[in-house]
Amino acid sequence: KGLSDKEINEHFDMSDESSRFIHIKLRRILAGSSLILLGSILCLSALALFRDAHSYMPAWSTFAGSILVSCIGASLLKSNQRADSPLVSKHRRRYDVAIILSAILVMTFLLRVYDITEFPAGLWYDEADNIVRAAAFHHDPSSTPVFSPSTHLPTLFLIPIAFLQEILGPNWIAGRLVSALFSIGFVGAIFLFARRISGISVALISAYLACVMRWSLNWGRIGMHGITAAFFSAICGYLLIKSIRKWSPFWFFWSGLAMGIGMWFYAAFRMFPLVAIVILVIGVTFSFPGWKRVIISLISLSWGSFLGAGPVIQHAILQSEEFFRRTRESSIFTLHNQDQLWDVFIESLNKHLMMFNAMGDPNPRHNIPNEPMLDPITGTLFLVGILAIIFHRRWIMFILPAWVLIMIFPGVLTVPWESPQSLRSIGTLPAVIVIAALPIAMLWRLSRLSFGKMGRALVTVSMVIILAGIGALNIYGYFGIQRNNPEVFAEFSTAESIMAKRFKIQQQRGYSLFASRQYLYSLSASVVSGNIHYESLRSPRNLPLSVDDIHKGGAIYLEPREKGVFDLLKTYYPGAIFSEITAPSGGDTVLYEVLISKQIIQNSQGVKVSFRDSNNELHERKETSLSMPWSIDMEDVILPADFELSSSLHIKEEGRYLFEV
Secondary structure (H helix, E strand, O other), X not given: OOOOHHHHHHHOOOOHHHHHHXXXXXXXXXXXXXXXXHHHHHHHHHHHHHOOOOOOHHHHHHHHHHHHHXXXXXXXXXXXXXXXXXXXXXXXXXXXXXXXXXXXHHHHHHHHHOOOOOOOOOOOHHHHHHHHHHHHHHHOHHHOOOEEOOOOEEOOOHHHHHHHHHHHOOOOHHHHHHHHHHHHHHXXXXXXXXXXXXXXXXXXXXXXXXXXXHHHHHHOOXXXXXXXXXHHHHHHHHHHHHHHHHOOHHHHHHHHHHHHHHOOOOHHHHHHHHHHHHHHHHHHHHOOOOHXXXXXXXXXXXXXXXXHHHHHHHHHHHOHHHHOHHHHHOEHHHHOOHHHHHHHHHHHHHHHHHOOOOOOOXXXXXXXOOOOOOOHHHHHHHHHHHHHHHHHOXXXXXXXXXXXXXXXXXXXXXXXXXXXXXXOOHHHHHHHHHHHHHHXXXXXXXXXXXXXXXXXXXXXXXXXXXXXXXXXXXXXXXXXXXXXXXXXXXXXXXXXXXXXXXXXXXXXXXXXXXXXXXXXXXXXXXXXXXXXXXXXXXXXXXXXOOHHHOOOEEEEEEOHHHHHHHHHHHHHOOOOEEEEEEEOOEEEEEEEEEEEEHXXXXXXXXXXXXEEOOOOOEEEEEEOOOOOOOOOOOOOOOOOOEEEEEOOOOOOOOOOOOOOO
């Protein structure tokens, strides 16, 4: 209104170049919308196909296609706004950050794979079950369902294990390598999250803490789902913070997709949508973009979530009994009546809030029993960080304590005798790490603003010492204290796993294999040994060993309760090799091993006979039985003579026995 022709031309450029730009943009919008619609159709088709239990391959292909097509469509709909080119100094800073982050990621990789076959010392049942299920999917990909009843979780974590088995063969290490990859991804994701919420310095410190922290390190080396909850929590936090800063439907779509895919993994992540709600509420409160953009963004978030988690949601609705069975079995709501529930809940909440700095998870597979989840330095920084957030009053920072309180609930709602439960509370890890990193970064920023060159140098040295101390405490705490702890050593199906590893060695030597009945159908032993055949040792039925039942020797493995059999074998075969396997630092025996060569078995059987005649001449011979004729070879013996028969008698049936000469 009231514009001249020149001003109109300046504001509304209708040149050929502008027209081409408009046409290109319209084509992108049309193509993107069409792909989004196609992705929606494919997603709904995948849901229908997943209900056909005969073959899941069409369903998986359609589901993957729906995600791929929708992502391309969302990318086409994204606006092409680009930031100004950064200054040279910023390029240099980014280069320095990339070097530091790369070093942290390399360190993460080395800490996750170092001696990974020997520590944890055994293959826990849940790990073994993951390997078996993945092997079945590798053998027949079309048999891969949405949900695995034996693991009580969806199957997406098992698919990369099956892919690794294609490369490594039927090797149980594949499960731990997949966890290590998620752990490396977690370090990268927490860098992105912390950078988005508080800058580069907090991001680098957070990545370092995620690399060395014993809590993170433990679950990055065990072939179970736990570390995935920390990874998806961090990456979703990053995407959501980015979304509410830009209020871009494109980033809300990616946030929803990441949340949806996260639902395929560890059950504790199912609590994360509450964190997303907190982030959205804070975003709307402090940077309200208008209701139209909020509604469009929420639709994008919801559609991305459904696209990623659609098959899981469908299974949870149609097979709710199976899907939620493990949750119900371990819930305080199932095991306590309403009168006790509030007291149990408050007690559990208190234990979980105290696990960071006072008394941690008592489960030896999760932690050094009862040790705080954070080392003393990180624990102190965590408390200081909470205070800094409260007094700093920067709105976005209040997401972090709310995050901790929400993601601790999967552990709080667990049965009280497992409390505190660090595995089900692992979703708190991203927020805990960033909170602990804040005081160090604030000190660094303060030194740059307030101190001279000497003061900044002293602060830098102090920071390096603090971070090095955190690394030393956690790395030694894990590879030193935790590794040598007898309870930790024994709790990973360690006896069965060590037995299975030694089965392989003894089988190559040609030894026949025997074990206690308790180990006969061990899933861990089966997976580690590669289904090597072994017999159960049932005393007294198959003792002493028969020469006819062994090849070049016998390798016997006994559980600790069968020490009496172990001592009996020492009596039978004093020349054999006897070993008692304990934790590196000692403690109770977890497994007995007896190695007996065939020659020793042969020498131990029969009756040793010696006699002296009246001329005091010694005669010796060996018989295979107590029933023997003495008239043979005795023509030259001068009577009377002293006879001595020496043997071990193994009585298999009760009753009275008579020996006659």
